[in-house]
Amino acid sequence: MKGNHLFVRNRLLPAMVWVIAILVIWELTSWALLNIGHLPLAQSKLPYLHEVLATSIQYSGTLIKEGSATFGNAGIGFLLGALAGVVLAILMSISTWIEKLTFPYAVASQMIPVLGLAPIIYGIVRDEYISRILISGYITFFPVALNMLRGLRSVEPSALELMHSYAAKPWSIYWKLRLPAAIPGLFSGLKIAAPLAVTGAILVELMGAQHGIGVIMLRNLYYGPSHVYMFWSTVFIGALLGILSYWLISLIERIVSPWQPEFRSKGGSHS
Amino acid sequence: MNKPSSAQNKKVAATYISELPSSTLPSPHSLLTEQQQAKGTDQPSRKRQSKNKSLLGGGKLWFPLGSGILFVALWQIEVFHKIFDLKKYQLPLPSAIASSIQENWSLLLSYTGYTLAEAVLGMIIGSLFGFFIALIATASPRWGAGSLTLVAALNAVPIVALAPIMNLWFGDGIGSRIAIVTATTMAAMALNAYKGMSSVDPLALDLMHSYAANKGKVFRYLRIQHSLPYVFTALKINATASMIGAIVGEFFFSSQGLGYLLSNSIKIAKMPLGWSCIVLAAIAGIIFYMVVERLEKVCIRWHPSQRT
Numbered sequence: 188m189k190g191n192h193l194f195v196r197n198r199l200l201p202a203m204v205w206v207i208a209i210l211v212i213w214e215l216t217s218w219a220l221l222n223i224g225h226l227p228l229a230q231s232k233l234p235y236l237h238e239v240l241a242t243s244i245q246y247s248g249t250l251i252k253e254g255s256a257t258f259g260n261a262g263i264g265f266l267l268g269a270l271a272g273v274v275l276a277i278l279m280s281i282s283t284w285i286e287k288l289t290f291p292y293a294v295a296s297q298m299i300p301v302l303g304l305a306p307i308i309y310g311i312v313r314d315e316y317i318s319r320i321l322i323s324g325y326i327t328f329f330p331v332a333l334n335m336l337r338g339l340r341s342v343e344p345s346a347l348e349l350m351h352s353y354a355a356k357p358w359s360i361y362w363k364l365r366l367p368a369a370i371p372g373l374f375s376g377l378k379i380a381a382p383l384a385v386t387g388a389i390l391v392e393l394m395g396a397q398h399g400i401g402v403i404m405l406r407n408l409y410y411g412p413s414h415v416y417m418f419w420s421t422v423f424i425g426a427l428l429g430i431l432s433y434w435l436i437s438l439i440e441r442i443v444s445p446w447q448p449e450f451r452s453k454g455g456s457h458s
Numbered sequence: 459m460n461k462p463s464s465a466q467n468k469k470v471a472a473t474y475i476s477e478l479p480s481s482t483l484p485s486p487h488s489l490l491t492e493q494q495q496a497k498g499t500d501q502p503s504r505k506r507q508s509k510n511k512s513l514l515g516g517g518k519l520w521f522p523l524g525s526g527i528l529f530v531a532l533w534q535i536e537v538f539h540k541i542f543d544l545k546k547y548q549l550p551l552p553s554a555i556a557s558s559i560q561e562n563w564s565l566l567l568s569y570t571g572y573t574l575a576e577a578v579l580g581m582i583i584g585s586l587f588g589f590f591i592a593l594i595a596t597a598s599p600r601w602g603a604g605s606l607t608l609v610a611a612l613n614a615v616p617i618v619a620l621a622p623i624m625n626l627w628f629g630d631g632i633g634s635r636i637a638i639v640t641a642t643t644m645a646a647m648a649l650n651a652y653k654g655m656s657s658v659d660p661l662a663l664d665l666m667h668s669y670a671a672n673k674g675k676v677f678r679y680l681r682i683q684h685s686l687p688y689v690f691t692a693l694k695i696n697a698t699a700s701m702i703g704a705i706v707g708e709f710f711f712s713s714q715g716l717g718y719l720l721s722n723s724i725k726i727a728k729m730p731l732g733w734s735c736i737v738l739a740a741i742a743g744i745i746f747y748m749v750v751e752r753l754e755k756v757c758i759r760w761h762p763s764q765r766t
Contacts, residue, residue: 205604232626291522299740300701302617303717306709306724307732311548386616386706393618393709394724401618408622418622425619433614 210236231415239423242416249403254424257399260316261388261432264323268384269377271324272331279332280339280365296329302383305390315396322391323384330383331376338372339365371447374440381432389425400424550730558730559737566719570738573708573716574746576632577700580639585696587640588647589689595648596655596681597673606648613645617706625711635707635715642703643696650692654685690754697750701743716742 213236220229230238243250275293279286305322312318342365350360392401404421407414440447532538534552539545546554559566591609595602620638628634658680666676708717720735 201601201604202607204601205608209608228626287521288525289522292526295744297698299743300698300705302702303705303720303736303739306721307729307736310724310727310729310732311544313548382614382616386618389616389618390706390709394721404619404622422619422623426615429616429619430611430614 228412231412231418234415234419238416239419243420243423246417246420250400250420250424253398253403254400254428257319257388257392257401258385258428258432260319260399261323261384261428264320264325264388265327265381265384265432267320268324268327268380269331272328272376273335273373275328275332276335276339276369277361279336286336293329293332297333301326301329302387302390305387306394309391309394309396315391315398319388319391319396319399322387326383326387327377327380330379331373334372334376334379335369336372338369341372342368367444370440370444374436374444377436378433378440381436382429385425385429385432400428547727547729550733554730555733555737559734562731562734566716566734566738569714569716569719569735570742572632572714573701573704573739574742576635576704576707576715577639577746579632580636580703581643581693581696581700583636584640584643584700585647585689585693588644588649588692589651591644591648592651592655592685593677595652597677599656606652609645609648612641615641617642617703621707621710624707630711630713635704635712638707639700639703642699646695646699647689647692650688650695651685654688655681658684686758690750690758693750694747694754697747698743701739701746705739 213233217230217233217235220226220233226232275285275289279289304325305318308322308325309315309318312321346364347360350364355363389399389401389404392399393405396402400421404418404425407418407421530552536546536551539549542549550558588609591602591605595606617638620641621634624634624637624641628637655677662680662684663676666680671679704715705717705720708715709721712718716735716739720732720739723729723731723735
């Protein structure tokens with residue numbers, strides 16, 4: 188319990204202070220812009236947070252519906268992409284042919300602006316649901332494959348020798364040694380990809396879809412100052428979805444692989 | 459922090475390399491190790507890697523290159539169109555894309571320059587901010603760490619949510635995209651630089667203390683030096699992220715740039731032009747990345763990861 192107390196004092200308290208300070212500064216700046224600065228479109232630039240909150244609660248039905256459309260499609264694409272990435276990584280670790288064929292492209296795909304493909308995919312498919320799923324899956328695929336492969340390769344050679352000395356079958360080496368070793372890599376890939384998948388899904392919506400959080404975002408932006416709070420609500424929902432996706436993956440990681448060093452309670456002093 | 463794990467990772471990385479030499483290509487390999495670095499691990503030596511390069515040479519490069527050419531050739535003779543039942547206006551042929559690039563060469567080139575300028579400026583500003591945040595967080599861990607959490611949260615915010623806000627704040631010009639790129643590149647730099655500054659060798663720290671070095675000197679001579687490899691890792695991550703940020707930012711309200719041209723040509727169904735934007739963006743992204751990588755080689759030549 189002592190550790191818990193320390194956690195509250197050293198981590199939670201500063202974090203709370205930060206959050207509250209930002210909220211206060213935000214509200215004050217918003218007030219200042221409106222009443223002192225008399226800026227044009229002051230509320231569009233920095234609205235009162237409580238107004239935004241009120242609007243989000245008022246229209247929570249719509250926001251949840253559209254948000255879940257986005258998040259659901261991004262989630263499906265994310266899962267499919269992750270699955271494909273894992274399969275490719277395992278294939279690459281088994282066969283050097285497949286690795287030689289795909290690895291350079293996987294790496295090159297990390298260097299190019301992938302999100303730029305979102306409108307292209309929408310242009311090809313012309314179906315918002317499928318294109319959301321496709322772009323989320325595509326964005327997820329390569330980071331997961333690369334990180335998973337790194338994890339599969341990170342097995343200690345002595346452990347591998349031990350398995351060999353037990354005459355372990357290849358599949359049991361994978362099941363008992365390589366796959367558990369790959370889990371940290373897999374999750375770091377998933378964590379890179381999760382917010383990107385949500386971004387990709389929202390991007391597709393901006394290209395002219397009918398449903399989703401991106402659509403209301405754009406619509407309220409074009410309606411102008413009278414819909415400021417609704418616009419900001421969608422922005423916050425979009426941000427929330429991104430953070431939520433990251434947080435979900437971190438949570439699953441903690442449950443699936445509790446042995447990782449960073450999850451252990453820290454001992455010793457900070458350097 | 460993470461002292462034991464870093465040593466362990468070094469070992470892991472080394473085994474990873476020794477396991478691979480026959481099967482890896484030179485350039486991708488270097489990227490994989492960077493991703494390793496991105497997770498904060500120390501670097502395996504590049505010595506073996508450069509040996510790989512000379513051993514493998516061009517020979518094995520032909521295999522993926524050939525398959526790439528085959529892919530483009532199949533695309534050109536409309537195999538994919540038949541399989542997926544696509545029309546040419548949906549998925550333009552490579553030849554159409556090439557001729558579109560040729561036709562719009564000067565326009566594309568100036569737009570690429572514009573987008574690249576946004577990306578580079580935004581990345582520089584964002585990285586400076588990130589580095590500064592890392593400095594503060596290292597100097598006062600208890601209160602500064604909160605800023606790191608905040609920056610990490612900012613990183614999870616989709617660019618599409620940032621873009622309209624930045625537009626309201628900084629107008630339609632180049633400023634809003636620079637701001638978007640700044641926001642998207644800050645986190646990687648802050649987190650990596652923090653890792654570099656806080657993972658210094660405790661013995662070195664003890665030595666500094668025994669010399670009665672004050673905090674500023676510890677930073678100047680030890681922490682910042684030690685963080686440089688991590689800083690370059692962050693810069694490489696940011697090189698890609700900044701191109702994405704700039705292009706996605708232009709999707710919204712812009713009158714110039716590759717992202718603008720791309721989304722516009724898709725809307726009016728000029729697919730070849732859209733594809734040529736993608737091609738140029740990819741080339742620009744790769745060049746930008748390579749420049750940063752080159753810079754890394756020049757700047758931290760003393761570091762074990764760079765020695766040959």
